[in-house]
Amino acid sequence: MASRRSDTTKQPEASSPVSMADLARELGVSMTTISRALSDHHSIGPATKQAVLKLAKKLNYQPNHLAAALRKGKSKLLGVIVPYIEGRFFASVVHGIETAASKAGFSVIICQSSEDVAQERKNLETLLSAQVAGILVSLSLTTLDFKHFEKVRKHGVPLVFFDRILEGDNVNAVLLNDREGGYQATRHLLEQGCRRIAHFVGMQHLNIYKNRRQGYLDALQSYGIAPEEGLIKSCDMTVEGGAACMAELLTLPQPPDAVFAAGDSAILGALQLLKSRGIRVPQDIALAGFSNEALTQVAEPMLTSVDQRCEEMGQAAFRLFTDLVDAKNAPFSQRQVVLQPQLFIRASSLRSGASEPAEAGDAAGALPRRQARHT
Amino acid sequence: MASRRSDTTKQPEASSPVSMADLARELGVSMTTISRALSDHHSIGPATKQAVLKLAKKLNYQPNHLAAALRKGKSKLLGVIVPYIEGRFFASVVHGIETAASKAGFSVIICQSSEDVAQERKNLETLLSAQVAGILVSLSLTTLDFKHFEKVRKHGVPLVFFDRILEGDNVNAVLLNDREGGYQATRHLLEQGCRRIAHFVGMQHLNIYKNRRQGYLDALQSYGIAPEEGLIKSCDMTVEGGAACMAELLTLPQPPDAVFAAGDSAILGALQLLKSRGIRVPQDIALAGFSNEALTQVAEPMLTSVDQRCEEMGQAAFRLFTDLVDAKNAPFSQRQVVLQPQLFIRASSLRSGASEPAEAGDAAGALPRRQARHT
DNA sequence: TGCTTTTTCACAATCGTTTGTGTAAATTAT
């Protein structure tokens, strides 16, 4: 008689989603009391609180976040948009975000734009409809303007970009100091005695590739070396693309003595091509990449590369989000967090007598932990 | 006067979350009409529908999924629990799930158990509180019983497992035929003339490792070879673990002439150790791994490995979920989908005269696409 | 024209929480 949903049968099929009303009835108090007891409101007596909590456990009460979010106007959902979830970088960033978010009681909704701006637009609408408390996004390659993000701002939903942004726009973002990364890698090659250093660049409308290139140029300049157009090759950053670029460089009357690629796959392609031609690495040509992918430690020789601090980036992005909601009053909340990259020096660029590879900064790093996965 | 939220200033700060009520007022009709027009209900005239749709676009109306979900009792959210989001396998599966889910209008909430059953429990509660329409999960290593999943069943929320399950329980799941994978790999090594084949096994309480081992044993038996305890090494499936196991095997009076590891990292460790000892692969010892990680194509020689069909698994898992909701009446919905693995044969196991590596089944596969990522 | 059927829409309850306001009882102060 007390049961609201009376099935014809008494079988314990998909049974009672016990609600606060149930608790209230059982205890003979109002829902207000239940709600306030559960949220530890000061106006509820300790005895009542205990009783409510106890009954809640007993009846296995599960709060309905939807209802709460609806009433309060803000949910505990966080939207994340990435081009792809696969691949080391974004997967690690998402890992960092999810870990931090879950500690703070947030659940993360993941969306993939598939490098398509139209899909990115849809993702935004989906997330807004889901009433997320905030949106973290790394732009798709095909995103050339910010129009669709205006809607987010209209809704007053905190927006944080990470890694990929559009230049010139004032947005909240956490970024890697790509220029510094490019600078460090190039500088290292210079210190190894290389003087004709080639560079594989990615699409220049993306801040990341533009800045890596700038770092490369800055390093050259610091050694008083004028950049040479023929040594800068545009590359799609695939293994095949890297090999193709390398092959082209070898046709030059005066080939380079080192290559710095803005991506690890490309530098791997270069390595494979060089080996197939019998050219020694690093003696004849030294190599350095970007991203510190797992493959850098599998290739032979192991590849020098710039680490992007993926997990830190994820943590920082979430932290920036919470900062934004905390300081919801700040007039111009235009914050940028810049992470410092870390160069991992390995055999592919070490020309010093000792062929012993050494790692810059702290030791072996994240790879071992990442490899202990059971699939 | 008509504005419900009247700010003191007229500045277009976090402005109007326009609701159905707004549309109704503007058009002078009831909310019922708005709601039904938006969901294309038959009882709304075409003229009215047009008007509503038009105004919705004009005012930039965004439906509040929370409210709808609350009323309807079911959301368009899908919960996914994985041990980790990093690493090729789970990232790819999640990619598959998200792609399929988003096509069907579902958003996916991602949770990581970090291989911890306590965290897994929390994840479940979080997802239930979020009123997800279904839960897809791959068990953590430390999960030894199903108690916490009973609650899910109680709530009537569809539950689908993938890859990792607990044996003996009747659950809906999509699995890889790991036994077949182990069988194919071992069989291939046998066909290459190997007769003393070692095996690196993982934790045996996990279905995946148990079955891979069974496939190994079955293949040996098909050749009338009795398994040898000393050739089966328990391994944590890391690079270091694989190297250690390999080193132990080399101390045997009669070392193996091949190794099949239940994971790629372990087989890579074995390869590295063998090379450091000057032992030739595959001539002296042939190698085969499991998972078809990217590193298999970077190592030299390239590593033979069993592909797990990650993306198909994700798609299948989502599809199984939708099947469950469609057939909500079926008495015993205990369905299992089994995917067939695919052996990729590469140089590490090819003893035939030609050193040319060949790939079983269709060509090069997923790697190239996966490498064209820009980070 | 009178009656039935269809089309088109409004009323109002409901999903499960939260929260401003009101009000008894219990405690303290005077």
Next chain:
DNA sequence: ATAATTTACACAAACGATTGTGAAAAAGCA
């Protein structure tokens, strides 16, 4: 002992959408 506080709780209105029921207007049929 009476007034001023504090404590502990209930009422009821939201939040934004969905939906069974019912009723008026339009259309079809004789």
